[in-house]
Amino acid sequence: MRNDPQRLRFEIDARDGRARAGVVHTAHGPIETPAFIPLATKGSVRGLESAEVAELGYELILGNTYHLFVSPGPERIAAAGGLHGFMSWERALITDSGGFQVFSLAHGGVANEVKGSGRSGDHGSQVEIGEEGARFRSPRDGAELFISPEVSMSVQAALGSDIALVFDECTPFHADREYTARSTERTHRWLGRCLAWHGEHGPERQAVFGIVQGGTHEDLRRESAQAVSEAGVDGLAIGGTLGRDKEEMAAVLAMTAPLLPAEAPKHLLGIGEVDDLLGGIALGLDVFDCAVPTRLSRHGVALAPSPETRWRLDMRKGRWVGNREPLVDGCPCSTCRRHDRDYVSYLSRAEELTAVRLIVVHNLTYMRELTAHARRAIGEGRFDAYRAAVLAGAAPWAA
Amino acid sequence: MRNDPQRLRFEIDARDGRARAGVVHTAHGPIETPAFIPLATKGSVRGLESAEVAELGYELILGNTYHLFVSPGPERIAAAGGLHGFMSWERALITDSGGFQVFSLAHGGVANEVKGSGRSGDHGSQVEIGEEGARFRSPRDGAELFISPEVSMSVQAALGSDIALVFDECTPFHADREYTARSTERTHRWLGRCLAWHGEHGPERQAVFGIVQGGTHEDLRRESAQAVSEAGVDGLAIGGTLGRDKEEMAAVLAMTAPLLPAEAPKHLLGIGEVDDLLGGIALGLDVFDCAVPTRLSRHGVALAPSPETRWRLDMRKGRWVGNREPLVDGCPCSTCRRHDRDYVSYLSRAEELTAVRLIVVHNLTYMRELTAHARRAIGEGRFDAYRAAVLAGAAPWAA
Numbered sequence: 001m002r003n004d005p006q007r008l009r010f011e012i013d014a015r016d017g018r019a020r021a022g023v024v025h026t027a028h029g030p031i032e033t034p035a036f037i038p039l040a041t042k043g044s045v046r047g048l049e050s051a052e053v054a055e056l057g058y059e060l061i062l063g064n065t066y067h068l069f070v071s072p073g074p075e076r077i078a079a080a081g082g083l084h085g086f087m088s089w090e091r092a093l094i095t096d097s098g099g100f101q102v103f104s105l106a107h108g109g110v111a112n113e114v115k116g117s118g119r120s121g122d123h124g125s126q127v128e129i130g131e132e133g134a135r136f137r138s139p140r141d142g143a144e145l146f147i148s149p150e151v152s153m154s155v156q157a158a159l160g161s162d163i164a165l166v167f168d169e170c171t172p173f174h175a176d177r178e179y180t181a182r183s184t185e186r187t188h189r190w191l192g193r194c195l196a197w198h199g200e201h202g203p204e205r206q207a208v209f210g211i212v213q214g215g216t217h218e219d220l221r222r223e224s225a226q227a228v229s230e231a232g233v234d235g236l237a238i239g240g241t242l243g244r245d246k247e248e249m250a251a252v253l254a255m256t257a258p259l260l261p262a263e264a265p266k267h268l269l270g271i272g273e274v275d276d277l278l279g280g281i282a283l284g285l286d287v288f289d290c291a292v293p294t295r296l297s298r299h300g301v302a303l304a305p306s307p308e309t310r311w312r313l314d315m316r317k318g319r320w321v322g323n324r325e326p327l328v329d330g331c332p333c334s335t336c337r338r339h340d341r342d343y344v345s346y347l348s349r350a351e352e353l354t355a356v357r358l359i360v361v362h363n364l365t366y367m368r369e370l371t372a373h374a375r376r377a378i379g380e381g382r383f384d385a386y387r388a389a390v391l392a393g394a395a396p397w398a399a
Numbered sequence: 400m401r402n403d404p405q406r407l408r409f410e411i412d413a414r415d416g417r418a419r420a421g422v423v424h425t426a427h428g429p430i431e432t433p434a435f436i437p438l439a440t441k442g443s444v445r446g447l448e449s450a451e452v453a454e455l456g457y458e459l460i461l462g463n464t465y466h467l468f469v470s471p472g473p474e475r476i477a478a479a480g481g482l483h484g485f486m487s488w489e490r491a492l493i494t495d496s497g498g499f500q501v502f503s504l505a506h507g508g509v510a511n512e513v514k515g516s517g518r519s520g521d522h523g524s525q526v527e528i529g530e531e532g533a534r535f536r537s538p539r540d541g542a543e544l545f546i547s548p549e550v551s552m553s554v555q556a557a558l559g560s561d562i563a564l565v566f567d568e569c570t571p572f573h574a575d576r577e578y579t580a581r582s583t584e585r586t587h588r589w590l591g592r593c594l595a596w597h598g599e600h601g602p603e604r605q606a607v608f609g610i611v612q613g614g615t616h617e618d619l620r621r622e623s624a625q626a627v628s629e630a631g632v633d634g635l636a637i638g639g640t641l642g643r644d645k646e647e648m649a650a651v652l653a654m655t656a657p658l659l660p661a662e663a664p665k666h667l668l669g670i671g672e673v674d675d676l677l678g679g680i681a682l683g684l685d686v687f688d689c690a691v692p693t694r695l696s697r698h699g700v701a702l703a704p705s706p707e708t709r710w711r712l713d714m715r716k717g718r719w720v721g722n723r724e725p726l727v728d729g730c731p732c733s734t735c736r737r738h739d740r741d742y743v744s745y746l747s748r749a750e751e752l753t754a755v756r757l758i759v760v761h762n763l764t765y766m767r768e769l770t771a772h773a774r775r776a777i778g779e780g781r782f783d784a785y786r787a788a789v790l791a792g793a794a795p796w797a798a
Contacts (some may be wrong), residue, residue, distance in 0.1 A: 044746055044753035047446070049736060072720075072745045079721055080741060088737045321471075322478055338487045340451060342479060346471045347443055355442035356752060 001261055002232040008207035010235070010265040010286075014379040018257075021378040023264050024060075026092040026162035028084065031059040033265070033378045034281045034374050036272055036367040037094065037289035042067045042075075043087050046294040046360050050089040056361070057368045060092040061160075065155050066101035069147065070138050070162075074158035082160025093163035093303040094289070097152045097194075097211075100170045100239070100270070107172040124389040129169070131186065148195035157202050164202070165237060165267075168193040168211040173241040180215040180240075180330045188227045188280035195232055207234035209267055210389065212260065216243050216252050218308060235387035236260050238285070239269035252280055257283035274303070274311040274370060278387045281374055293367050296363045297360035302327045302347030303328075303367070305395040317361065320345035331396055333365035400660055401631040407562065407606035409634070409664040409685075413778040416655075417683040421776040423634075423664050425457075425491040425561035425603035427483065430458040432664070433680045433773050435671055436493065436688035437767040441466045442476075442486050443704040445693040445759050446752075449488040461688045464554050465500035468546065469537050473557035482773045483561025491689070494560035495609045496593075496610075497639075499569045499669070501526060501533045506571040528568070530585065548592035553696040563601070564636060564666075567610040573639040578750040579614040579639075586612045587626045594631055603616070606633035608666055611659065615642050615651050624658035635659050636666035637684070649678055656682035673702070673710040673769060677786045679725050680773055692766050696759035699747030701726045702766070714758065719744035729794055732764035768795040 009025040038045050038053060040061045045053045053061060063083050068074070080086035083093055103330065106127035127136040140172025148154075148231040152167035168187040171180045191210055198208055210228035214220030228236055238256055242249040253268070257280075260266055265287065268280045273291020280288055293303060296312065304313040304327060326336035327344060335344065335358040347355035375397045377386035389399035409423040434572075437444050437452060439460045452460060462482050466472070479485035482492055505526035526535040532542045532547025551566035552577040565663030566584040570579045590609055597607055609627035627635055637655055641648040650666070656679075659665055664686065667679045671689020679687055692702060695711065703712040703726065714724065726743060727736035734743070734757040746754035772795045776785035788798035 005522070042746075042749050042751055043742070047752035047756055049551055049733065049737070049753065049757065051733065052551075061769070071749065076720060076745075080723075086745075136424050180444070260737055316504070321475060324479075334450065336449065338448070339477075343442070343485055344486070345476075346485075347441075350441050350470065352441055352443050353446035353755060354448065357756070358448065 001229055001264055002234060004234065007205055008234040008265070010263070010343070012263070016378040016381050016383040017282065018375075019258060019378050019383045020284060020286070021157075021375045022265070022286060024092075024286070024361070026190075027252075028090065028092045028162050029059060031092055031287070032372075032375060034277075034371045035060060035287045035288055036277065036293075037062045038364055038367075039064070039289070039291050039294055039298045040089070043083065045364075046249065046297060047357050048360060050087050053089070053364070054091055056205055056364050057372070058091070058364070059092060060287065061089065063095045063159060063161065064096050064098075064101065065095050065152060065159065066098035066147075068159060069098055069155050070140050070145065074155045078143060078158040078160070084157070084160060088114070091165070093159075093161040094163040095156045095159050095165065096269075097165045097167040098147050098155070099152070099168045101169040102136055102147055103129070103170045105136055106134070106168065107175070121192050121382040131189075137150075150197045153194050153202060154199045157198075157206065160203060161206060163207045163209055165209050166191050166211055166233070168239055169215055171213060171215050171240045173216075173244060175241075177215075177217055180213075180217060180222055181270060184194070184213045184220050184224050186213075187211065188224070189230055191228060209233060209235040209237045209240040211237045211269070212256065213240040214256075215241050216248065220257050221252070221256045222259050225256065226242065229247055229261050229264075235265040235267065237269050246276065249276065253280065253283055257285060264363045272367070275307070275391060277370065278374065279306070281358075281378075282383070293363040297356050297363055298357065300355060302344070302359050304328045305393050307393050308389060315341065315345045315348040315355070317345070327359075327362050328366070328395060330397060331362065331365065332397070333362045333370070335362040364394070373397060373399060400627055401633060403633065405602055406472060407633040407664070409662070411662070414775040415780050415782040416681065418680050418773075418777050418782045419683055419685070420774045421664070421685060423491075423685070425606065427489065427491045428458060430491055430686070431771075431774060432685040433676075433770045434459060435676065435692075435770050436532070436686055437462045437473065437763055437766075438463070438688060438690050438693055439486065439488070440690070441470075442749045443697060444763075447759060448758050449486050452488070452763070453490055455763050456771070457763070459493060460488065462494045462558060462560065463491055463497070463500065464494050464551060464558065464790050465497035465546075467558060468497055468554050469544070471538050473554045477557040477559070481557070481561060484794070491562070492558075492560040493562040493666075494555045494558050495668075496564045496566040497530050497554070498551070501535055501546055502528070502569045502571075504535055505533070506574070507579045514746065528738065530588075532566075548589040549596045552596045554600060556597075556605065559602060560605060560672070562606045562608055562634070563597070564608050565590050565610055565632070567612055567638055568595050570612060570639045572615075572643060574640075576613065576614075576616055576619075578583065578615060579612075579664065580619055583595065583612040583614075583619050586610065587767045590627065590630055594710055608632060608634040608636045610636045610638040610668070611655065612639040613655075614640050616699050617654050620651070620655045621658050623760050625654065628660050628663070632666040636667045636668050641670070645675065650681065652682055652684075656684060663675070674706070674790060677773065681782070681786060692762040693759055696755050696762055699754060699758065700764045701758050702741070703727045704789070704792050706790060708793050714740065714744045714747040715755070716744070726758075726761050727765070727794060728762060729796060730761065731768070731796070734758070735762045765795070772796055772798060
């Protein structure tokens with residue numbers, strides 16, 4: 001770990017058990033934690049303008065290095081003043097390394113497997129992984145592209161994010177122990193190369209988070225946590241597979257989280273369902289990115305205090321006809337203040353664009369409320385009660 | 400014409416040649432004219448919440464009776480407090496009669512033909528038109544539906560619009576004089592039936608506009624204008640084909656507009672391109688609905704002061720790469736204040752949802768600026784100069 005307030009300063013304001021409320025100070029302002037991080041995958045958050053995302057209360061969003069590398073490319077974004085300038089986002093930005101997407105091509109949909117489907121695809125031919133990096137074909141025009149620790153860091157330098165993530169191999173659930181062990185070691189060598197490149201060429205105020213791999217194996221996670229902690233990173237992220245199902249994920253996280261340095265900001269990659277996020281907070285993790293809340297909006301699904309349906313309310317169901325309630329009673333979002341389920345459901349079934357907007361505004365408000373109230377509960381020493389209430393079906397603002 | 404301020408009051412504040420600046424007072428507030436009317440075809444304006452449409456300065460939007468009749472149906476909307484309640488729109492609403500869409504099915508795409516393609520389709524089998532009304536199959540589930548003057552008015556009563564349009568047959572360009580003459584006469588009989596139904600069952604504060612048909616034939620337009628004016632309507636709309644191209648349209652409008660009573664509010668149906676709209680204003684027409692400004696946004700096309708490209712800027716073209724200008728210099732919309740062509744173009748090509756939003760906000764702002772500045776120019780007695788400047792390529796706010 002390094003401690004360079006020019007890049008990043010993490011201040012822990014309150015602790016409650018292992019949960020903590022903090023502030024990450026970046027070159028583009030503070031981020032109150034715990035925080036959910038909306039995805040701006042290709043340079044925009046699903047249907048929203050940047051200014052609207054800020055109005056929803058978000059201080060940090062995530063841009064995808066892989067997608068932005070493929071199109072429009074780092075040169076064009078650099079010419080616009082980095083991703084901040086390109087998308088007119090004035091607050092903090094984190095970028096992933098591109099590894100996750102590239103290795104999804106190789107391993108056949110890691111994205112699903114991380115959540116436990118465990119099925120292997122046969123996409124290996126699309127990606128060639130070697131010590132140097134990964135070679136793959138552009139999904140856009142078939143051109144051969146190459147990504148390596150150095151390329152990833154240089155792209156992230158061009159994007160100018162406040163926090164860059166090191167280039168790692170995201171091992172899938174179906175990888176065996178031996179593959180995972182070798183991959184994790186390579187990830188550590190790549191970590192060294194990332195930091196070497198960044199030390200020489202990286203933007204002065206860009207922080208770098210290392211990624212702890214090791215799959216579901218305690219010894220590998222321990223080694224990885226140690227290797228990453230000892231490197232000169234500004235924070236840590238937990239990556240790779242967390243197991244086959246939610247129970248295994250909880251166990252892997254419970255085992256991994258305590259291995260990380262207490263004072264470092266900690267990012268749980270790709271996890272953001274309500275119960276998982278609260279579980280992560282309880283373990284002392286600070287920031288959480290996830291595609292689910294924004295992706296659901298495209299499919300007409302609103303977040304709601306409904307543990308029995310994994311906090312999902314499918315607005316495309318016919319049963320909402322004539323329902324005069326808001327998506328969630330008491331929700332402060334503009335959708336819930338102005339519209340009822342009857343209307344949102346009709347628009348969703350009619351596949352009207354406005355439905356996506358109404359739901360994404362709600363879902364992002366819901367996630368913001370969830371973390372903001374978690375933060376308050378931590379400050380007041382009642383996080384366990386808050387978590388229990390939410391898990392039992394209370395709305396975040398009522399728990 | 401009837402004059403019932405309980406339903407509708409039209410006040411002409413200023414005249415400049417035949418152009419006029421007025422205010423239409425409805426049960427849901429005033430509409431400053433000339434006005435462009437955005438389409439809320441299926442109960443929402445392309446990707447925008449109702450509150451946002453009001454924030455963009457619009458006082459009147461148009462709901463499509465045909466679409467809302469097919470789904471979700473008038474009962475569901477009535478149960479929500481009418482279309483105002485259903486979509487939480489607090490300002491004025493106009494509904495068309497459903498005739499245009501039904502007869503498009505019959506005549507093979509009137510929508511295109513009105514603008515002059517003149518090709519006939521072979522969709523007659525889908526719709527059976529008789530004296531009583533039109534029978535057609537629901538595009539949703541194939542169920543047989545029937546629409547007549549009485550059905551149209553009862554649906555519009557359920558929708559609770561401030562202005563209902565009478566049920567007419569929208570004759571296409573390829574119809575011959577004889578068909579058009581017979582159809583126009585039937586439209587007049589239907590007008591009588593509409594007003595009879597409305598007189599007995601219509602909402603007290605709902606105004607009714609009659610539709611002048613007659614195709615491109617002066618004598619038929621004259622007869623129709625007279626028939627509609629003599630009926631007890633609150634305003635008039637010009638419908639049906641206006642010819643094969645923009646020149647013929649201008650001639651048909653120049654011939655038809657003076658046939659309408661001077662003091663009545665006048666609606667030009669389905670026309671809203673920049674030059675056509677200014678032409679309509681010059682002829683004393685007051686309100687204009689059109690799908691183009693909202694539809695273009697789905698295709699990545701922004702409105703701009705560019706007469707040579709019909710005021711269209713195709714943001715999907717590669718030439719915008721690196722362009723740091725806003726869509727239109729000086730445009731007061733949030734898109735132009737915050738984003739450049741480089742970014743909007745990238746999002747459009749990437750088919751990101753946010754592109755549609757950024758462009759629809761711009762396009763609707765552009766149309767509002769066009770009519771707001773036309774209104775001001777009329778008040779200042781310089782509408783001809785304003786129109787000439789816009790036609791020569793000036794932005795509305797600079798003309």
